[in-house]
Amino acid sequence: MSAPDPVVGDLTEGEVLTRILGRLAPSRALLGPGDDAAVLAAPGGRIVASVDTLVHGPDFRLAWSSAKDLGWKAAAVNLADIAAMGARPTALLVALAMPDHTPVSFVEGIADGLRAGCDELAPGAAVEGGDLTVSDTLTIAVTALGVLDGTAPVTRRGARAGDVVAVCGELGKAARGLAILFDRFRVDGRPVAVASLTEADAALVGAQLRPRPPIAAGAVAASHGATAMMDVSDGLALDAGRLARASDVTLELQTDAIGPEPGIALAGGEDHALLATFPAAVGPAPGFRVIGRVGAAGDHPLLVDGKPYDGYGGWDPYRDWDAVSG
Amino acid sequence: MSAPDPVVGDLTEGEVLTRILGRLAPSRALLGPGDDAAVLAAPGGRIVASVDTLVHGPDFRLAWSSAKDLGWKAAAVNLADIAAMGARPTALLVALAMPDHTPVSFVEGIADGLRAGCDELAPGAAVEGGDLTVSDTLTIAVTALGVLDGTAPVTRRGARAGDVVAVCGELGKAARGLAILFDRFRVDGRPVAVASLTEADAALVGAQLRPRPPIAAGAVAASHGATAMMDVSDGLALDAGRLARASDVTLELQTDAIGPEPGIALAGGEDHALLATFPAAVGPAPGFRVIGRVGAAGDHPLLVDGKPYDGYGGWDPYRDWDAVSG
Known part of the structure; x- marks a missing residue:
C-alpha cells in the first residue's frame, strides 16, 4: 500500500x-x-x-x-x-x-x-x-x-407530419475521429500519439474521445415545444429511422442542410447530438438547425433528398463488433 | 436467426x-x-x-x-x-x-x-x-x-446509545450454501448437481443462489421508527462494525440471540438480512428480532458477548477474490 x-x-x-x-x-x-x-x-x-x-x-x-x-x-x-x-x-x-x-x-x-x-x-x-x-x-x-422542470418528457413518439426536423450539436465529428484512430492504429499497430496529429485531426479525435453533447439544449427544446427528441448515438440515419418508426411518420432529410459531409453524419454516431422535431409554426428551439421535415408514414421511415436511404445505417454492437479486427 | x-x-x-x-x-x-x-x-x-x-x-x-x-x-x-x-x-x-x-x-x-x-x-x-x-x-x-412513503430515509448514522439492535431475515444461510458449493466443487472439480444434495443442503444452496431479503420489512422498519439500518451483504460482523462507525457508537451483540450458528452469521454475508436499530422504548419493528444493544462509542465498534470481535470479518472483493482458487 x-x-x-x-x-x-x-x-x-x-x-x-x-x-x-x-x-x-x-x-x-x-x-x-x-x-x-x-x-x-x-x-x-x-x-x-x-x-x-x-x-x-x-x-x-x-x-x-x-x-x-x-x-x-x-x-x-x-x-x-x-x-x-x-x-x-x-x-x-x-x-x-x-x-x-x-x-x-x-x-x-x-x-x-x-x-x-x-x-x-x-x-x-x-x-x-x-x-x-x-x-x-x-x-x-x-x-x-x-x-423535468415542469415540462412533459419528450419521447421519440410525438413527431407529426408537417413538423420540422432539427439537430443541435455535432454530426460526424466523432466518427471522423474514430476513423483517424483506426487508420493510424492499422498503420503502426500501436497506440496513436495524439501529439503527432494535425490540429484538425486532433480536434476530431477529441470529439471521439471526449464528446460534448449539448446537454442543456434538451430542456430548452422541451420548453420550446419539441414534439419528439432523441440523441444521435448510432448515426443520424439509424436513429432518425428509429424516431420515424416510433412516431409512425417519415423523416425527410436534406443533405445540403445536414452539413458538408452528410455521408459521415448519416452513418457515424457517438457525437450524441440531439435530434428533435418541432411544430412548423413554432420552429426549432434556439441552438437547433433545421435539417428536414416530417412527412406522413410511407414505405420507408427515412428519405434523404427524397430517396430511401440505403447506406450503412450505423453501429449495432452485436452485428458490428469483432474482437479480432476491432 | x-x-x-x-x-x-x-x-x-x-x-x-x-x-x-x-x-x-x-x-x-x-x-x-x-x-x-x-x-x-x-x-x-x-x-x-x-x-x-x-x-x-x-x-x-x-x-x-x-x-x-x-x-x-x-x-x-x-x-x-x-x-x-x-x-x-x-x-x-x-x-x-x-x-x-x-x-x-x-x-x-x-x-x-x-x-x-x-x-x-x-x-x-x-x-x-x-x-x-x-x-x-x-x-x-x-x-x-x-x-419513501412519507418517512425520512434511514441511514447508517442514526444509531444512539440505548437503542436495541435487531435483524430481519436470514443470517448465515447463504454462506453455508456457498461452503457446500465450494466443498462439492473441490471434491468433484465439476458442476454441483443440486439434485444430489440433501433437502437441507439444497435449501442452503438455494439461499446462496436465490437469496430472499425481507424487502417489505425495510419500509416497515422506517415507519416504526428505526434509527439506523443497512442490509447485511458482507457478514454481520463487518456490516455491524460499519454501522457502528457511521453512527459513532458501539454495537454490542449476543451470540445466543444471533442464532444457532453465530460464527457463520457473523462472518458470512449474502443473505441480505436487514440490520436495524430502534429506540428501546419503541422496540423492534414487526418481523425483527433483537440481537443486542447499542452502547456508547469505545475502543471497538463491535463487541460480541462483551468482547471485541476478532474473527474473520466478511468479504472484501479486492482482498478476498482470487481468480485461481476462487
Missing part, C-alpha cells in the same frame, strides 16, 4: 472508494455517497432514469483513451440520454468493474473525467453513488438521473 | 431486446422501456437510488447458477439496498454486458429471474430500463430506484 503507484488489488474496497470520493464534486443530493443508497430530490414528483455501459474492447481501447477520457465519455453519453428526454441531469451512479491489476491512479483518472464531464456539460449534476467490483474486463456502467 | 438456440451474436441488439422485453412484467412507470430514458413517479419529491454489479467469477459461477438464478440474485441484492434505506423499490435499470456467444435463451433466463425476483420480493417493482452491450466477461449491473 506504500507502493508509488498501487493497483486496486493492493487496497481494500473502502480505500479505493475513499480515493474516488475525494476527487468527485461535493454531493448535491439529499443524501450522497456512503450509505446503502443515495436519496435524490425529484421536484415535480417525477424522475428520468437511463443506463449505458462502456466496455473495454467494443466501446473503448486503452491504447487510445486515457482514464480521464473514459470518465468523461461515460458521463457524456449518459447525460445525453437524460437531455434527450427534455430533462435536466442531476445525478450519476457509477458501477465500475475492473481487473485487480488496475492502477489506482487510473481509477482516480476515471473519477476526474466523470467530474469534469459533469461540471462542463451539465453543471449541477454529480456522481451520487456507485459500486466497485473486480472483473477481468474493465467495464463502466453509468446510470444517469434527471428531473 | 432460425437456429434452435441462437446466440446473441446472431441477432441485432433490437432483436435481443425484444426477446427480453417480452418476458418482463408490464411497465408500471410513467414511461417504461423503449425511449432514451424511463420516467418514473417520485411521489413526495424524493427518490432513493443504488447500483450493484454481479460479475462472472468474483460474484457468480455459471457452473452453479442458472440464468434465472442470476437474474433473481441481481434483483434481490439491489432491492435490498433500497429496502435498507426504509424505501419501497419501484424500478430496476439493468445493464447487461455479455459475450456474443451467449445463448439467447440464457438472456431470456436472466429476464425471467429479474421478473420473478421483483414479483416475489418487491411486488410493484419492475425492470423499467436497461442497456445491452458486448463484453468478454458476463456482467450484470443493476440500478434500483425506490420511493
